[in-house]
Amino acid sequence: MNERMNEEMNERILTLVEEKKFGVLKEELIEIMAVDIAEIFDDLDKKQSVIVFRLLTKDQAADVFSYLSSEQRRAIVEAIHETQLNEILEELFFDDKIDFLEEMPANVVKRILKSSTEEERKLINQFLKYPEDSAGSLMTIEYIDLRKEMSVKEALAYIKANGVDKETIYICYVLDEKRKLEGLVSLRKLVLLDEKLLISDIMTEEFIATHTLDDQEEIAALFKKYDLLTLPVVDREERLVGIITIDDIMDVVDRENTEDFQKMAAMEPSEEEYLESNAFALARRRIPWLMLLMVSATFTEGIIGRFENVLQAVAILAASIPMLMDTAGNAGSQSSTLIIRGMALGEIELKDYIKVFWSEFKVSIIVGVALGFINFIRMMIFVRAGLGFAITVSVTLVVTIMMAKMVGGTLPILAKKLKLDPAIMAGPMITTIVDALALIVYFNIASTLLGL
Amino acid sequence: MNERMNEEMNERILTLVEEKKFGVLKEELIEIMAVDIAEIFDDLDKKQSVIVFRLLTKDQAADVFSYLSSEQRRAIVEAIHETQLNEILEELFFDDKIDFLEEMPANVVKRILKSSTEEERKLINQFLKYPEDSAGSLMTIEYIDLRKEMSVKEALAYIKANGVDKETIYICYVLDEKRKLEGLVSLRKLVLLDEKLLISDIMTEEFIATHTLDDQEEIAALFKKYDLLTLPVVDREERLVGIITIDDIMDVVDRENTEDFQKMAAMEPSEEEYLESNAFALARRRIPWLMLLMVSATFTEGIIGRFENVLQAVAILAASIPMLMDTAGNAGSQSSTLIIRGMALGEIELKDYIKVFWSEFKVSIIVGVALGFINFIRMMIFVRAGLGFAITVSVTLVVTIMMAKMVGGTLPILAKKLKLDPAIMAGPMITTIVDALALIVYFNIASTLLGL
Structure with missing residues (x-):
């Protein structure tokens, strides 16, 4: 069974649903693994979902149910009889049952609790109270x-x-x-x-x-x-x-990594799947950090404002600002990403602060000089810039890359020291900080070298 | 057993090593799990490692050996007798044995192959040929x-x-x-x-x-x-x-995620741990992408160069360039990160192209308008900018955020369509592309609105 065979099977099933050949469909479904059946549901509408679900055997129904998305489960819960719902719930492992109850509306939960035994009701209520990311919320009670x-x-x-x-x-x-x-x-x-x-x-x-x-x-x-x-x-x-x-831990690893990816791209993390989220929910998670970073950029405006006279004298200086800022930002992100990831995997600890600093210092010299040199060649040959201008930009590049790597390498560790999540000290934050530094260095070097 | 207890145990063992109380040490080691003993080796020098390793029981030795880093294994292989090495290798599962052989120098591999049976030698040679990231390189042969x-x-x-x-x-x-x-x-x-x-x-x-x-x-x-x-x-x-x-798959998941993090921060991926890499190895993986992105930024120089007269007339326009570029870059990274991650987890597929585009379009309007509005307030009140300037920047912001999100949301899918790794279409690349777009929009709006 590989992905291609899966797709072919999906299509065959979808055709059967559309042609309403439910007898054949029922036979075919028996041969298919629950998780694969659940995947077919992604391509069914609400009405079709309920029809296909009713064709499943008792055992299959519970298994498939445990793999469905929260939205799909709701659609089915609304459509099936209470007895069938209770049968499904009985088949579910306790951790899946709790997960299910957590995402259902209050009236459904009440109905289910009502039909549970006193003892089970107590247990369910206790499990529902465990915090979302805790061991309690992951565990099940079916053990030997x-x-x-x-x-x-x-x-x-x-x-x-x-x-x-x-x-x-x-x-x-x-x-x-x-x-x-x-x-x-x-x-x-x-x-x-x-x-x-x-x-x-x-x-x-x-x-x-x-x-x-x-x-x-x-x-x-x-x-x-x-x-x-x-x-x-x-x-x-x-x-x-x-x-x-x-199996639950595999999911945790995915969720934790997704959370890190999202934080590192300046978003509020969320467990909801992209395609299942609405535009307002997506926007709400993106605006706060964008706003904060935008307002922080007021500093860079102030810096350029202060050097307005330099710019007025040599307007072409502005031309290199984007390149300098991007390169500094990228250089800083490289360092911060490596350190954040190393800390997430437990390879880098707080006590390694000095080692990281020293390592980034050495790397930044190599990277800075290499890029500064290439940039000098580039500007002299392709941009046909004046010697003074080319030197100004290249020297700025070396200095800002070095600063960017030191900042990018050490801020995540500092964040952890302050009990913050190191992941917030990723690309976007580092870029904002490093941009301001890059501009200060640039205008100062320009003023000195070009005698402005 | 928790992390704190682990640290206490580590310290006790280190003290015993330093005080050369090998009798007591041997007794204590028997009680400790192999993976925890391996962790202690991180704090030992080469000579101490060999001493402690010799104190382990036969069974422990093989287990601990399988958890050591490649460098530590080499130190031990150099120091122990061939008979002991063969004993250890016999205890190792076949996949661990292959991993070990892969990282040893050729002369050690030769020595080991020599002392293997004809049949095993053939098998080892066959397994050594499987590509690094393939099923063959992960599998073992000890099954029922x-x-x-x-x-x-x-x-x-x-x-x-x-x-x-x-x-x-x-x-x-x-x-x-x-x-x-x-x-x-x-x-x-x-x-x-x-x-x-x-x-x-x-x-x-x-x-x-x-x-x-x-x-x-x-x-x-x-x-x-x-x-x-x-x-x-x-x-x-x-x-x-x-x-x-x-257990091997858990490691694969970590490695694959690390690879994505590194690619998304514009680095050549590497499996080597940060603290075990030397500065040149680290720099070599960072320079190529930085260089490529730096050279791409030549476009932005060209754009600003073309609008030099506009800048000469209103130099203060330059002040907002960093803020506009950063915000556009961040907005684009948010989108591309969500899409890249969704594709890595199989939640978003090529066929969802239109859905993603439409979703990003809606989100970008909400985010763009929210940020444009806040920016207008910010510039009028705090920067005390002129009305025309504030409007220019705010409108640019709305337009560039919208463009950034469309570009960030769709380029990763396009990359996958072209059989490239979507992870390269992350923050750094998106920022470089979006910066150029932002500048063009900015100067055009400025020329029109400010009548330059």
Whole structure:
């Protein structure tokens, strides 16, 4: 199965929907994986979605449902009977159920809570309260719990009896009578080792755990560092309250990276998909930073204003301002991007401040001199500029590239030191700061060299 | 175990190394996870690394070795005996072994190949030939292969006998006598279902597979979409040649994102860690794009040169050039970043071109008008500019923001259409293009409105 085959299948299904051949369609859908069916829904309108959804088998319906977008789910919830909705919800893993409830309107949530048992209602309410980016909001409660007195054989029998509706059985959790987490046992060990051994003999007591309120970015880092498939979540008394599985962490990694990309491009981050956002929502996330950066640019106006007499004397000086500013901005962005990314991956830490500064200093000399030299040649040959003008611009270029790289390399670290997100010290912010510096250097060098 | 505890442990170990208390150190190391020991090596010098490495147990040594950086591995390979090296290599999974061989100098590789069996030597040579970003370079060969005639009970017995040195046993592969992949069986099913069932009854025949030369980015997308733990790799005859496990995919996701961040900041991407790169290597990756963008800026010089008379008449016009250019550049980067990211995650496709264009058009009107209005107020009140000048700048702002967003939103899609990486159409490139447009608009509006 590859992308092309997927597209062909999509088209075949769409044709069947349009030709209303629902009998054939039902047969075909049985052969298709849930996530691929969910993808077909992207090309269906609301009415068609409901029709196709009704053609799914019970098991498929819940699976497909868990892959649909929030908008699509709403359309389906509105159209299906309460009994069918309850059947679907029963099939969902607890973390998917909570995600679903979080995005539904209050009346739907109420209806669902009403038809839940007292115990489940309490649990749902507790889970709905975990902050959005916390371990609590990622975890699920379908795990295998073992006792350390069990033998491997007993444990396997217990798993066989209780494993069907667990999200994973590959890592099992050994709890004491107060549900305190004592150790982990992998199914790998249970299957490979002698069945007469006791769980207490084979369980790992040195394990990684996280707390309900820990941040998802830190949790993703743990998964990467320790090559985890699941991570137990414990409360303050070290009692197991849930587990996080790697499939959810893959999504976290994507979301965290998207957030960084957006912040680094001077936007308020959002988890909504681009094509699903309306124009006002998109604009609202872009205006604040643009505004702030625009107002900051008032400084550059002031600087040019102060050197108006220089410009009046040699108006052509203005011609190189865009090139100088762009190059300085780009040079600074390169440095800040590398440092921000290095910090996000844990490769660069606060204590590396001096190392980064020194490294950027060396790099900036090499880059600055190389570009200054090329620019001098360029201006003499292609622009046919005067020698004084060419030297002014080239020297400014060397100095501003050096400044830009020092600023770009160190501001993200400073931001982190001040407990700000380093990602805000990316291209746009660095460019605004570096532009002002570049102009000051430019006019000062021009005044001196050209004797203005 | 959290980060703070890790740091405390690191310090304790470092103290033991410095005080040369090797007996105690050896005891302490037994309790520490391999990846955490590897982290301690970052703070050790070459000589200390070798000492600590010699204190590890046989099993630990191989594990720790697989987590070390390429530089650290070399130091250790130079210092340890051939027999110990061979022991370590035997313990490594095949994919880690290949990674290791790839980074070692030719004489070390030769030595290792010499002491391998004929069969293994052939296999190693074959694996070393797979391109860097391909499925072949990610896969390992330690998997469980089953026959469809086996019963569940026989399969479990087979796994018990052969599973110890497999990278994973959670997904098993059903092969025919020609090693053609016929289906998958999860250990979950084997443990949960009746042991009298046959593998052919329970195996999944609808599975996702990849080919040895497929690109790692596409493979990562498959893991995300289908929530996979492992992915089989087959050759052209559909024979199983290896498997890819999710821990390696987590690294791929990080690497691919880093590559995008670097490209979007106008750098040649590199996998080397910042702090491990020397200044020349860092500079070499930054100069080409800076140079290209600098030379492109020659256009802006030409534009300003053409309007020299306008500038001569009203030199203060130059004062707003930086603000206009920065705002246009930022507005364009916002759009291009969203689109590039959306395409990287598969949320936006080529066929969405019109949708994106229309969406950016609407957003750009909202953002443009909002910023133009604020700028007008700002210039009238704080800059005390003349009405004509304030109107000129504000109108230019609206027009350039609109252009910037259309350009930023559509060029990444166009790049993809032309089979280029959309990531090159990010901030720096968009800024350079949009700057030229902004200047043309500015001077034309100024000439008209101010009657120059």
